Amino acid sequence: MLDLNKSFSSASFYEYLINEMLMGTRCNNCGDLSIRPRPICFKCHSQVLEWVQFSGFGSLSTFTIIAIPPTIMVNRGFSRDNTYCSGIVTLEEGPRVSGFISGVDCNNPDTIEIGLSVKVDFSNMWEDLPTVMFVPR
Numbered sequence: 001m002l003d004l005n006k007s008f009s010s011a012s013f014y015e016y017l018i019n020e021m022l023m024g025t026r027c028n029n030c031g032d033l034s035i036r037p038r039p040i041c042f043k044c045h046s047q048v049l050e051w052v053q054f055s056g057f058g059s060l061s062t063f064t065i066i067a068i069p070p071t072i073m074v075n076r077g078f079s080r081d082n083t084y085c086s087g088i089v090t091l092e093e094g095p096r097v098s099g100f101i102s103g104v105d106c107n108n109p110d111t112i113e114i115g116l117s118v119k120v121d122f123s124n125m126w127e128d129l130p131t132v133m134f135v136p137r
Helices: 010-018
Strands: 023-027 049-053 057-066 084-091 096-101 117-120 133-136
Touching: 010 023, 057 096
Parallel strands: 096 133
Antiparallel strands: 023 049, 057 084, 057 117, 084 096, 117 133
């Protein structure tokens, strides 16, 4: 069952993510939707928010191929010879979210198109590092 009484925090966001739910907030004052789990509306500064579940569908707005990864990604096997794609996805509901873009050819970035239709993918998420991941639909 979906518990919507969690605090508006990163810890709650990642707990939802581990439970295969892409959650964000909706301001009950102005209606603004946000992927950022803040206890105050970024737009109107109201403190009357609620958790909402996003569909997980969206389109790729921009991306980059990471060839020199941070240590945490090196520890997962990424390197100059094993690059990965990070991107910004505009969700169908409007908010943008950064995430790991899987299922694309990082060796041929010209084949990755802006506007690519994607969906959230919980099947390959690292248990010790919950990360928003997307795959082409």
